[in-house]
Amino acid sequence: MKIAFINGSPKPAESASEIIINALQARVGQGADSITCNAIKQSRAEIMESLAGSPALVLVFPLYVDGIPSHLLRLLDGIQADIAGAAAPGAKLYAVVNNGFYEGRQNGIALEMLQNFCARAGLAWAGGLGVGSGGMVFAAPIGHGPMKNLGKALDALAANIRGGTAAGTCSVEPNFPKFLYTAAVHLGWRLQAKRNGLKPRDIKTSR
Amino acid sequence: MAKTLILHDLPQSEAEALLSNLWAGCTVFSASPAVHPCIGCFGCWIKTPGKCVIDDRGAGFLTLLPAQDEVVLLSRMVFGGVSPDIKAVLDRSIGFMLPYFCDRQGEMHHARRFDAAPRFRYVFYGPDITPEEKATAQKLAAANALNFGAERWSVQFYQSAQAGAEALA
Numbered sequence: 001m002k003i004a005f006i007n008g009s010p011k012p013a014e015s016a017s018e019i020i021i022n023a024l025q026a027r028v029g030q031g032a033d034s035i036t037c038n039a040i041k042q043s044r045a046e047i048m049e050s051l052a053g054s055p056a057l058v059l060v061f062p063l064y065v066d067g068i069p070s071h072l073l074r075l076l077d078g079i080q081a082d083i084a085g086a087a088a089p090g091a092k093l094y095a096v097v098n099n100g101f102y103e104g105r106q107n108g109i110a111l112e113m114l115q116n117f118c119a120r121a122g123l124a125w126a127g128g129l130g131v132g133s134g135g136m137v138f139a140a141p142i143g144h145g146p147m148k149n150l151g152k153a154l155d156a157l158a159a160n161i162r163g164g165t166a167a168g169t170c171s172v173e174p175n176f177p178k179f180l181y182t183a184a185v186h187l188g189w190r191l192q193a194k195r196n197g198l199k200p201r202d203i204k205t206s207r
Numbered sequence: 208m209a210k211t212l213i214l215h216d217l218p219q220s221e222a223e224a225l226l227s228n229l230w231a232g233c234t235v236f237s238a239s240p241a242v243h244p245c246i247g248c249f250g251c252w253i254k255t256p257g258k259c260v261i262d263d264r265g266a267g268f269l270t271l272l273p274a275q276d277e278v279v280l281l282s283r284m285v286f287g288g289v290s291p292d293i294k295a296v297l298d299r300s301i302g303f304m305l306p307y308f309c310d311r312q313g314e315m316h317h318a319r320r321f322d323a324a325p326r327f328r329y330v331f332y333g334p335d336i337t338p339e340e341k342a343t344a345q346k347l348a349a350a351n352a353l354n355f356g357a358e359r360w361s362v363q364f365y366q367s368a369q370a371g372a373e374a375l376a
Contacts, residue, residue, distance in 0.1 A: 009248045064245065065297045066350040067288045071244040074291035101308070101315040109287075109350055112343045116286040138352065178315070182308050189306045193253040203270050204305060205256045206273070
C-alpha cells in the first residue's frame, strides 16, 4: 500500500514535522510503500507525481497564525482540482498539525480547513491529530517520557492509516506540566536572543 | 480620525478599479504579488524583535500594525480561511506579539508587545462559500483576534470582491 507523506514545514531541515513523519513511518511498518514530499523544496508538479495512485495522503505541518502555513496553503489551493484524479480512487487524507502552545486543541481550526479542502477536492477526510507543545519532540524521543502521549496517539493514527480507516480528530499534550513547559520555552527564547547578541530586555522592545 | 489598514489580495488592475475611491486616507497594503513566505526562523522574536528579518516588502505590514485602530482583511475565501497571498503577509507578522506565553481564557497564547491591538475586520469573498467554510472562518477570526491580542473582530461574506469592496465604502 502506497502512503504519501507531505512535510509542510517551511524549515529546510530539523523540523518537528520531519520528526513526526519519521515516527509515523516507523509505526506504519516496513510493508508500506512510503514516500515523503516536501512542500517548500519541491514543485507542485513533483509533488503531484509523488502522490499518483496513492490511497493514503498524510499532511504533517506546523500551525501558523491559527492555520495552514502560506506555502502549503498555496500548494493545496493549486492542486484542489486535480488531486482526486491523481491519487487512488477514494483516497483518504490524514493530518498531524503541531503548535507551540501547550494545548493541542488549538490546531483544530487548521484541521477543519483540511476537511473543507477535502470537500472541495473530492478526497475523503480521514481525520487527524493536533499536537500541543510540538517543539518538545526535540527534547525527548517520541513514545518515551514527556512524549509518551504523542507516541500512543501516533500508534493509533498509524493503525488507521495502515487499515484505511477514519481516524477522527483528536489532540494531545505532553506528559509534562504546563508551567514547566512555559518556563523552559521562555528560558529558550532568552538563550537564543543572547546568542544573537541581545539582552533579555531587548526581546520586549516596542520601538 | 480612526486609522485603518486594508490588507487585500486583489490583482493590481482590480485594486485600482475597486479601491481607488473607497478608502482615501486609509493605508492600503497589497498582498499581491505574493510576498516571500515565512521561513519559521523566529528572527522576529530573537534576532530583530518586532521586525521580520526577510528583506522584502512583506516585512512592511508588521511595521504598520501598531499604529492602527482597525485592520481590514479583504480576502478570497480558501477552505474557511484567508487566501495564500494574505496568509503569507500574516505569517510574516507574528512579531507583533512577544514570544513569551500568557494565559487568555484558560488557554496559552502570546503576550502583547504593544499596549493595544487594532480590531480585525474580515471581509471574505467567493462565489460559492459553503456553510462549513463560513463556520471555520468565524472560528479563525476569533482565534486570530485572541492571538493578536485584539478585543474586537467581525466577519463578513460576499459573493464577489467587488461586493466586498463596496461594503467597505
